Amino acid sequence: xxxxxxxxxxxxxxxxxxxxxxxxxxxxxxxxxxxxxxxxxxxxxxxxxxxxxxxxxxxxxxxxxxxxxxxxxxxxxxxxxxxxxxxxxxxxxxxxxxxxxxxxxxxxxxxxxxxxxxxxxxxxxxxxxxxxxxxxxxxxxxxxxxxxxxxxxxxxxxxxxxxxxxxxxxxxxxxxxxxxxxxxxxxxxxxxxx
Amino acid sequence: xxxxxxxxxxxxxxxxxxxxxxxxxxxxxxxxxxxxxxxxxxxxxxxxxxxxxxxxxxxxxxxxxxxxxxxxxxxxxxxxxxxxxxxxxxxxxxxxxxxxxxxxxxxxxxxxxxxxxxxxxxxxxxxxxxxxxxxxxxxxxxxxxxxxxxxxxxxxxxxxxxxxxxxxxxxxxxxxxxxxxxxxxxxxxxxxxxxxxxxxxxxxxxxxxxxxxxxxxxxxxxxxxxxxxxxxxxxxxxxxxxxxxxxxxxxxxxxxxxxxxxxxxxx
Numbered sequence: 480x481x482x483x484x485x486x487x488x489x490x491x492x493x494x495x496x497x498x499x500x501x502x503x504x505x506x507x508x509x510x511x512x513x514x515x516x517x518x519x520x521x522x523x524x525x526x527x528x529x530x531x532x533x534x535x536x537x538x539x540x541x542x543x544x545x546x547x548x549x550x551x552x553x554x555x556x557x558x559x560x561x562x563x564x565x566x567x568x569x570x571x572x573x574x575x576x577x578x579x580x581x582x583x584x585x586x587x588x589x590x591x592x593x594x595x596x597x598x599x600x601x602x603x604x605x606x607x608x609x610x611x612x613x614x615x616x617x618x619x620x621x622x623x624x625x626x627x628x629x630x631x632x633x634x635x636x637x638x639x640x641x642x643x644x645x646x647x648x649x650x651x652x653x654x655x656x657x658x659x660x661x662x663x664x665x666x667x668x669x670x671x672x673x
Numbered sequence: 674x675x676x677x678x679x680x681x682x683x684x685x686x687x688x689x690x691x692x693x694x695x696x697x698x699x700x701x702x703x704x705x706x707x708x709x710x711x712x713x714x715x716x717x718x719x720x721x722x723x724x725x726x727x728x729x730x731x732x733x734x735x736x737x738x739x740x741x742x743x744x745x746x747x748x749x750x751x752x753x754x755x756x757x758x759x760x761x762x763x764x765x766x767x768x769x770x771x772x773x774x775x776x777x778x779x780x781x782x783x784x785x786x787x788x789x790x791x792x793x794x795x796x797x798x799x800x801x802x803x804x805x806x807x808x809x810x811x812x813x814x815x816x817x818x819x820x821x822x823x824x825x826x827x828x829x830x831x832x833x834x835x836x837x838x839x840x841x842x843x844x845x846x847x848x849x850x851x852x853x854x855x856x857x858x859x860x861x862x863x864x865x866x867x868x869x870x871x872x873x874x875x876x877x878x879x880x881x882x883x884x885x886x887x888x889x890x891x892x893x894x895x896x897x898x899x900x901x902x903x904x905x906x907x908x909x910x911x912x913x914x915x916x917x918x919x920x921x922x923x924x925x926x927x928x929x930x931x932x933x934x935x936x937x938x939x940x
Contacts, residue, residue, distance in 0.1 A: 539687070547679050556687060563691035567698055574702035 484615050487608075489670070491619035497595045498627040499664040504595030508628055509653065511586070518632035522625025524586040526618055529599050531568065532561050533617025536600035537610055550604075557600045565591040595624060631660060709761050710738045716757040717747060722825050724748040724846025737762060748772070749826070749844040771863040773843040774828075774850060777872040778814035778857050779931070780835025784884045785809040795819055800854040809883035812872040814857055820849035835870075866919025866935045867903075867912055874907045886931050894923035894932060 497503045504525070511521045536557045544550055569587050572580040580587075590596060599620045603613040634656050643652055713734040720730070725746035727733040736742035737758060744762055745755040751771055790799055790807040796819040805811040816834040828842035829849050836849075840863060850858035857872050869888065873880045877889035890908040902916035903923050910923075910932070924932040 543683060543687070547683060548676070549680055549683055552680055552684060555684060559684070559687055559691060563695060566695055570695075570698050570702040573704050577704075 483612070487612060487615050488619040488622075491616055492623040492626060493664070493667040494670050496623040496627055496664050496667075497598065497620050498624055499661040500668070501598065502661075503598040504593050504624060507586075507589060507593060508624075508631065509650070509657070511589075512628050512632040512635055512653075515629060515632045515636060518628045519625065521586045521589075522621070522628050524590055525593070525595065525624045526621030528561075528565060528568070528587070528590045528593075529596055529621040529624075530614060530618040531564055532557075532596050532600055533603055533613040534610065535560050535564055537603060537608075537613045540604055553601065553604060554597070557597055561596055561600070562591050595620070627660070627664075631657060634660065707738045710734045712761045713737055713758055716750070716754060716761070718749045718754065720749045720825060720844075722749050722844070722846040722848060724844065724848070748846050751844070772845040772860045773840040773863050774838045774845060774847060774858050775840075775861040775865075775868060775870075776814060776820075776829075776836045776838060776858050777870055778812065778835060778855075779870045779886045780833055781808045781813050781816045782834035783886045784813045785882070790815075790817075796852070797854045810873055810875070810880070810887060812855060812857070812874065813884070814855065819852045819854070820858060823848045823852040862914050865912075865914055865917075867917055867921065867924060868933050868935065869910050869912060869931060870933065871909065871931055874909050876908050880908070886929050888931055889929060891928060893926040893928060897922040897926040 491497075495501060498505065498508050507521055507525070512518050539556055539560050540550075540553060544553060544556060549556075565587065569580075572587070599617050603616055606612075606616075608616055635653055638652055638656065641652075647655070710731075711734075714731055717730040717734060723729065725733045725742070725748065727736050727742065727746075733742060733746065737744060744758040744764060747754045747758070750757075786807055787804050787809055788807050790802070792798060792802075794817045796815045796817045799815050799817055800806045806813070806815050808815065814835050816831050816836065818831045818836070820829050820836050821831060825846075825848065826842050826844055828839045828844070829836055830839070831837075836858075838849075838858075845860060845863075847858070847860060850856075850860075855872070861868065871884075871886070871888040873884065873887045875883075875887075877891060880887040881889050888905075888908070888910050890905050890910070892905050892910075894903045894910050895905055899920065899922060900916045900918055902913045902918075903910055904913070905911075919934070921934050924934050
């Protein structure tokens with residue numbers, strides 16, 4: 480079991496990194512990667528929501544959709560679950576943990592419509608993961624997101640001082656460097672321990 | 674057919690359950706934000722100029738509600754805004770005389786120049802040069818526009834080498850004054866009828882040599898004033914706006930034509 484969890488974790492963080500290999504969640508990846516501290520804030524919010532969403536979507540799927548043979552409604556049901564969950568978590572945090580709420584700030588509601596979160600729920604179903612495996616995959620997928628956005632934000636901070644043609648300023652050079660980082664992550668694709 | 678029914682029922686039920694849970698949660702987990710804060714924020718101009726001394730309009734709204742700030746600090750909104758905030762807070766509004774910024778110099782073009790300045794267009798950099806900038810008068814407006822870029826209301830512009838405030842647009846936040854390395858920008862009442870655009874504290878003969886309009890501390894205005902409102906302090910004529918009634922006697926006597934009546938000048 481531990482070996483399985485480790486291999487899922489490694490897969491989610493490096494081999495099948497959500498952003499750089501699966502190309503999910505590109506919007507926040509480009510949107511909030513101008514500074515490393517906001518990038519890390521976003522990363523932690525994603526870890527939090529992806530972990531929760533994996534568990535709840537698994538429960539909805541196996542307790543409700545599968546018994547009634549409604550698997551074809553998964554996407555719709557998951558969107559519903561994730562949107563409601565994020566709203567609930569936001570209210571819950573605002574009341575009980577104001578400091579964490581302040582730290583996650585605007586990022587929490589932003590994640591509601593993040594395709595990486597919907598992606599992790601659908602992939603859990605596709606891979607036939609159990610409850611614990613789903614949780615691990617969700618959290619580690621979030622960690623992979625954090626790693627990618629942190630690396631990218633660090634690169635972008637340095638780009639501020641780099642000397643490149645004027646036509647590349649802003650998003651073009653950011654997209655080029657995102658592509659290069661993605662290429663580097665392709666190098667992990669052959670990685671296997673067990 | 675059953676499949677379709679199930680789908681509608683399950684998703685409908687799921688949505689309804691989530692809806693009720695969220696509705697309930699919004700009651701249980703409601704965080705009390707003083708609704709007056711929202712109301713005050715809605716009547717504030719939203720310029721976030723910082724003229725009140727708080728970080729932006731929302732910071733000021735929070736401070737007012739918590740009783741840390743008076744209701745009349747918003748310079749951009751002026752008296753109308755103060756009245757609205759006071760009504761929301763249920764307090765008497767302190768009366769506020771609208772103030773605007775005023776540049777106390779007629780510009781570098783009136784002064785003898787020591788050298789031509791061709792550096793960065795920034796007053797602070799220029800004022801750090803030997804002799805405190807290119808003008809012979811060390812109190813001169815350099816006309817490089819650091820105040821212009823500080824203004825969020827498009828109210829100050831460099832005209833003929835001198836920064837000039839458009840008092841209709843100025844809200845009195847004094848952001849420009851903080852940027853002026855020569856400390857030339859002062860607050861004057863919006864209703865001020867007489868202004869003296871000079872800051873030179875040099876003795877009369879010195880000012881006379883280096884500037885064509887600067888105050889030479891001749892005290893003719895002091896003698897001409899029927900209300901005891903203008904005095905020469907540190908070789909510079911200064912108006913006490915609480916006494917000035919705008920008769921213009923000082924402006925007529927001024928040998929340098931420095932003292933301006935508000936109807937005749939741009940500011």
